Each structure stands twice: as C-alpha cells, then as structure tokens.
Amino acid sequence: MLQSLTPKFIRPKFVALVLGLAAATTGSASVADAGGLGLFNRSACDAGCVMPSCDAACCDSACGDSLCCDAADCRGLGCDGCVSCVADCCDAGLLGGLIKPSDRCFDDFVSPMINFVHFEDPRTLTELRPIFVNHWVPERIGNNIPAGGSIQLLAMQFRIALTERLSLIGVKDGYIWDNTNGALDTLLDDGWASVTAGLKYNILRDTQSGTIASIGGTYELPGSRDSLQDIADGEFHLFATGGQRLMCGKAHLMSAFGWRVPSDGFLQSESIHWSNHFDLKLTEKTYFVTEVAWWHWIDSAEGGAALGVAGQDLFNLSTSDVTGNDLVTQNVGLKFKPNAKTEWGVAYEFPLTEFKDVIEGRLQTELIVRY
Numbered sequence: 001m002l003q004s005l006t007p008k009f010i011r012p013k014f015v016a017l018v019l020g021l022a023a024a025t026t027g028s029a030s031v032a033d034a035g036g037l038g039l040f041n042r043s044a045c046d047a048g049c050v051m052p053s054c055d056a057a058c059c060d061s062a063c064g065d066s067l068c069c070d071a072a073d074c075r076g077l078g079c080d081g082c083v084s085c086v087a088d089c090c091d092a093g094l095l096g097g098l099i100k101p102s103d104r105c106f107d108d109f110v111s112p113m114i115n116f117v118h119f120e121d122p123r124t125l126t127e128l129r130p131i132f133v134n135h136w137v138p139e140r141i142g143n144n145i146p147a148g149g150s151i152q153l154l155a156m157q158f159r160i161a162l163t164e165r166l167s168l169i170g171v172k173d174g175y176i177w178d179n180t181n182g183a184l185d186t187l188l189d190d191g192w193a194s195v196t197a198g199l200k201y202n203i204l205r206d207t208q209s210g211t212i213a214s215i216g217g218t219y220e221l222p223g224s225r226d227s228l229q230d231i232a233d234g235e236f237h238l239f240a241t242g243g244q245r246l247m248c249g250k251a252h253l254m255s256a257f258g259w260r261v262p263s264d265g266f267l268q269s270e271s272i273h274w275s276n277h278f279d280l281k282l283t284e285k286t287y288f289v290t291e292v293a294w295w296h297w298i299d300s301a302e303g304g305a306a307l308g309v310a311g312q313d314l315f316n317l318s319t320s321d322v323t324g325n326d327l328v329t330q331n332v333g334l335k336f337k338p339n340a341k342t343e344w345g346v347a348y349e350f351p352l353t354e355f356k357d358v359i360e361g362r363l364q365t366e367l368i369v370r371y
Contacts, residue, residue, distance in 0.1 A: 094371070100161035102126050102370050105207045107340040108249040112277040113347045113364055114291035114331045116157075117172045117196065117313045118258045119275040122214040122241040124167050124202050127370040129157040135314070136360040137180055142308025142319075146182030147358075153177075153314065155193065165202040171218060172196035176227040176314075191224030193314070196237070210245020210252075228311075231318050232264040250281045260316065262301075268316045269323075270299040279335065287335040289347060295327040295357070309357050328352040329359060343368040 093100045102125040111121045116131060133153040141147045155174030161167050173195045178188045198218030205212050218237045223229030241256035254277035262268035275293040282288055297310055304318035311317040312327065333347025349362040 098162075099126055099371075100124075100163060102161060103164070103202075103205075104340065105205075106210070106212060106243070106245075108245065109243060109252050109254075110279055110287050110289065110335045110337060110343060110345070111368060112254050112256075112275065112291060113289065113333060113345055113366065114277070114329065114349060115273060115275045115293040115313050116364070116366075118237060118239065118260070118273055119254075119256050119277070119291075119293070120169065120171070120200060120214070120216060120239055120241045121159075122202070122212045122243045122254065122256075124161045124165055124200075124214075125159045125370060126161045127159050127368055129159075129366060129368045131155045131157065131174075131364065131366040134363045135358075136362065137184060137358055138356050138360045139182075141184065141356070141358055143306060143321075145184065145307065145309075147180060147184040148182055149180035149185065151176060151178060151180060151188070151314075153193065159200075165205075167200045167202075167216075168197070169200050169216065169218065170195070170197040172220065176224075176229075178227070188228055189226035191227030191229065193227065194220045194223035194229040194234070196220040198237070204242070210249070211242070212244075213240070213242035215240045228315055228317065231316060232262055232267040235260055235262040235268060235316060237261075252279050253277065262316060265299060265301065266303040267301050267318050269297050269301050269304075269310050269319060271295055271297045271310065273313075285336060285338050287337065289333045289335050289345070290331065291347075292328065292330045292352075295325075297322040297325045299323055312357050312359055315358070325355055325357070326353060327355055327357045327359075329362075331362075331364075333364075341370045343370070 103123050106123050109123060112119045131153070133155075135151045135153070137147045137149055137151065139146070139148040153174055153176050155172065158170045159167055172193060174193045175191070176193050177190050178185065180188055196218050198216055200214050200216035202212065202214045216239055220234045220237070222232070222234055237258055237260050239256055239258035241254070243252060243254040245252055256275045258273050260271045260273070262270060273293060273295050275291065277289070277291045279287045279289045295312065300320045300323045301318045302320065304320040306321045307317060307319040308321055309317065310319055310322045310325070329349050329351050331347040331349035333345060335343060335345040337343045344367050346363075346365045349359070349364065351359055
C-alpha cells in the first residue's frame, strides 16, 4: 500500500525511514541502522567505509568507543570527514559524566552565523560562544518612521550535551546598547536582552554520508523594558535543523526551519523563518561562509501599533501591520578553525529584499570554545 502511493524514486528512502522509525520506537537500534539512514545510529564512523578513497585504513577500534571517529592509525580526514582523535574518544565527560563532550564525528563542520538566535547547529555540542553584533538601522523604517544609527549586542550562547543526542541550549542573552537616531531613539534604550533557552535532540546521525538532523524548542523569558525585550510574556520557538557534508569534508550545507509563537498574540507577532548555510574550505583552517535567511510574518499583534516593522531576530515588537511581510538577508564571511575545539568567525549581513524591516547592515564576530 505504501509503495503504491509513493513515487518510485523515493521508495527506498521512504521504506528505510518507516522501518527505522518503527525499529527505534520498539528499541531495536540495530534494525534501525539496517534501514540505511543511520537513524539513531551509534556505530563507528568508518565502519564499512563507503568511500575507501577517503580513508583506506577504515579504523575505528580505539577505546572501544563506538563514537570514536578515526583511531590512532588513521591519518587526516577519513570518509567521515573527521580529524584523527584518540584521547578525546575516551573522555567520559565533566561533572562525573553529567556533561558530555561534543560529537567528534562532525568536527569538519563549522557553525552557522546568520540569524544566530534561531539558526541552530544540528550537531550535539558542548560549547561557549561569545558573540558581538554591530547592527545598522535604516534611516527610515516601517511606515516612514525616522530612525538610523546603530545597535550593539554582546551575548554569550552556550550548549551542553547531556547525552549523545540531547542538548541543553541557551541562544539569547547579553546586553544591548542603543545608538539609534530619530523616533527609534525615543523608544529604545540600553538594557538587558531576553534570555532564551531550551532543548535540542539529534534524530538523524549518518557519519559515513555526513548527514545529521535535529529538532528542538526554546522559550524566551522577557528582558529589559528599556531595550524593548519585555513586550509580552515571552515566546516559543520550534525548529528543525540539518546538515550535509560535501566533497569529503571540503564543503558543507546546513538548513533550518523555525516557527516563532508568542505567548500573547495580542501583543506580539508570529513568524516563520528558513535559514541556509554554505561553507567551503579554503585552507585546512580557513572556511569561506555565505548564508541566506528568509523571514515571513504570518500574524500581526492585534493590539499593537501600526509600525510596519517587527524587529527581525533580536526583537518581537508590538506591531499590527506586518502580516505577509517578507525579509531576505544574506551574509558573507570567514571562519578560522585552528583545531576542533576553537572556532572564530566574522561576517557581514545585508538585506536582499526591498522590505528591510530594521536592518541596513550587520557586522558579526564570534568565538566558539568547544569541549
């Protein structure tokens, strides 16, 4: 019945997915792996290498740890794209194993930068990520409201791997400095950003093909009134995010879809976003990065004012006339990754659509320290 309703070219994957999900729900991980997707897979990265040219040795026996990527005898990138790891594979974690180390089998990836509050890296990570943003505002925003100037944000994100698949994530916090002009300057002032935290769960992990996907959700607690971070009682964000290794680890794609749902739709707008990342290794330590984010507002705040802007990713303003608005932005940047535990990035973001919401341009720099 399922095959008769499914186009021929997707039948093998569709059947594999159904089998994998059925096996996972019954606790049979080995059957799920046999489905061909690596769903809920905890097998070694190079077990039965599918790309022998990348790693002829195919060794993954170190420590007896099934998450180990490339054991002592492997050199460079294996067919999983991982740099050799030995000691880290045996790491039981911090605080008696309460905090797990980052997934080493996807160390060739770099984290996305655009839409940094909502574009979540699909990997299971333990890291600290300080971010500084200089955000320029258009001279006129929304319904011809005088604005201009800039906004600065200094934030500290964190991610903590609680298990091999479950992570605690904190994606928005920090302090906002207001250097805007015009009418916007009378509405916005310096103050603390909202605090946003939640959970992420890895549902697909195929180390041989370099495919990974996760789902999750966060809740935003109101911040400072001065910095327009306490409009209502907070909002929920539900998301799905995934990544794919290309060219044996020399390039990568990531994509995420999210839905922002305010706890009080009378005071804040509802929106969806789709964010996409592409990187290309220029050297062993340097990556070229470009990303695109699309925002679409599906419901305005019924009790808001006719501002014509919603606030992009940093704000969710009480505005009554943004339903149907679309904003597309792109960034171009570089990532420097001297080792698996350190990552530094810089990128400049700009709008592609005539509707700019509150962004004229944005310069972002960040440092990631990973365990």
